[in-house]
Amino acid sequence: xxxxxxxxxxxxxxxxxxxxxxxxxxxxxxxxxxxxxxxxxxxxxxxxxxxxxxxxxxxxxxxxxxxxxxxxxxxxxxxxxxxxxxxxxxxxxxxxxxxxxxxxxxxxxxxxxxxxxxxxxxxxxxxxxxxxxxxxxxxxxxxxxxxxxx
Amino acid sequence: xxxxxxxxxxxxxxxxxxxxxxxxxxxxxxxxxxxxxxxxxxxxxxxxxxxxxxxxxxxxxxxxxxxxxxxxxxxxxxxxxxxxxxxxxxxxxxxxxxxxxxxxxxxxxxxxxxxxxxxxxxxxxxxxxxxxxxxxxxxxxxxxxxxxxxxxxxxxxxxxxxxxxxxxxxxxxxxxxxxxxxxxxxxxxxxxxxxxxxxxxx
Numbered sequence: 001x002x003x004x005x006x007x008x009x010x011x012x013x014x015x016x017x018x019x020x021x022x023x024x025x026x027x028x029x030x031x032x033x034x035x036x037x038x039x040x041x042x043x044x045x046x047x048x049x050x051x052x053x054x055x056x057x058x059x060x061x062x063x064x065x066x067x068x069x070x071x072x073x074x075x076x077x078x079x080x081x082x083x084x085x086x087x088x089x090x091x092x093x094x095x096x097x098x099x100x101x102x103x104x105x106x107x108x109x110x111x112x113x114x115x116x117x118x119x120x121x122x123x124x125x126x127x128x129x130x131x132x133x134x135x136x137x138x139x140x141x142x143x144x145x146x147x148x149x150x
Numbered sequence: 151x152x153x154x155x156x157x158x159x160x161x162x163x164x165x166x167x168x169x170x171x172x173x174x175x176x177x178x179x180x181x182x183x184x185x186x187x188x189x190x191x192x193x194x195x196x197x198x199x200x201x202x203x204x205x206x207x208x209x210x211x212x213x214x215x216x217x218x219x220x221x222x223x224x225x226x227x228x229x230x231x232x233x234x235x236x237x238x239x240x241x242x243x244x245x246x247x248x249x250x251x252x253x254x255x256x257x258x259x260x261x262x263x264x265x266x267x268x269x270x271x272x273x274x275x276x277x278x279x280x281x282x283x284x285x286x287x288x289x290x291x292x293x294x295x296x297x298x299x300x301x302x303x304x305x306x307x308x309x310x311x312x313x314x315x316x317x318x319x320x321x322x323x324x325x326x327x328x329x330x331x332x333x334x335x336x337x338x339x340x341x342x343x344x345x346x347x348x349x350x351x352x
Contacts, residue, residue: 042176092208095228099208122188124208124231129179 005148012058012143014047018135019057019081020090023074024067024100024107028125029091033061041128048135054080058143059135065093065100065107066114078115084146086118086138090131095120118142186234186248188225196221196244202236204263204324204341212236235261235343257347264342265322267307269314273336276312280328280337281305286321 020033036043037050051057054077066074078087089111092098097109111117118141121134161167181187189212198214198221206212211229214221223236223244237245238254239261253259278297281287286306287294294300300308306321307314307328314337326339 040176041179045176092228092231096210096226098229098231101209120228122227122230127181127185129181 001145001148005145008147009144012146013140016046016048016059016135016139016143017051017057018043018048018059018061019051019054020061020063021054021074021077023062023064023070023094023111025064025091025093029063029093032125032128033063033090033131036128036131041132043132043135046132046136048132054078055082057081058085059138060085060087060115061090061131062087062094062111062115062117063090065097065109066111068106068108071108074111074114084143086142087115088134088138089117089120091126092122092124095122098124184249186232186250188227188230188232189223189234189237189245189247191222192243192246192251194242194244196223197242199241201239201241201261201263202245205235205239205261205343207231207233207235238345239263239343259345259347262344262346263324264344265319265324266340266342267316267319267322267328268338268340269316270336270338271313273334274313275334275336276309276314277333278309278314279331279333280314281307281309283327283331285325285327286323 020030022030033050035041036048043050054060058081060078060081062074078085089095093100094109094111094117097107100107101109108114119134119138121130123130196214200214202212202223203214208229208231211226211231212223213226214223216222223240232247234247234250237247237250238259243251278299281300282294282296284307287300287308290304290306291300291302294305297309303317306318307316309315322339324339324341328337329339
């Protein structure tokens, strides 16, 4: 492995930029993601930074059960993220639709049908530590030796 | 000498301080014991009472499957909302989650079920599918003909004058077979869950 690649690996392991998108949920998972920023969980000590702009992000946290208003928009948003990138489904809603997946509703889960999902965090809502563990587990798999693997 | 510049600098030159400064500041967070995680098996024998499936509010979260020789509840992550109702509802203590079982033993709490059948008379066509499909009816009157007409009045459901009617609501077991067999969505079964506490019980 070249020296440049090892420098890139080191920098990327301590600088993970996360963006989150809510495609129609009850806001419970949004609160848990924002609780990661609080001093008790404090994701910035692990080198994870939260943005609202997908162009700055490496990891996209998808929250919610995919309401019809997000058709085409979510895929466009996913294309805006520069490589290397990964998407993590937070909560039950993007996995199964959870309680919203009843007859005569318009939601269209799972989100994995629309964009590639690298990891799923079940729970309604998941704990902040579970979200943190998922981001920390996915990041080295996706970002380590990215140029070599490509 | 405790307030000199050297003392001040030596405080920050300690190995632990430097380690804490560059590495993670908080310890890895432990899951608290009162946290209700996904329900786990305790090892008790499942009697196939299906109270867990009746109490579960999330669609598709729990199934009781026959694995090899015995019945076994299976939790589906991604559907389960970790409410713990299946743990409380199980009369045999098959599932475990957080401190729910301890609380049940200490407070002597149980869940009591009752079921309510609502029939919309505007939608009901009187086809009798609900009365024929009902497994409770099948035990009482195995000879029930199609159309849901019957001689005895001990039944749970029966067709009378072109409409379904409920005779004995207390016999319902909440299986929702009638709801699944209704072609017109006229019949609805609702579960009424009530928490009962009896501290005097042994």
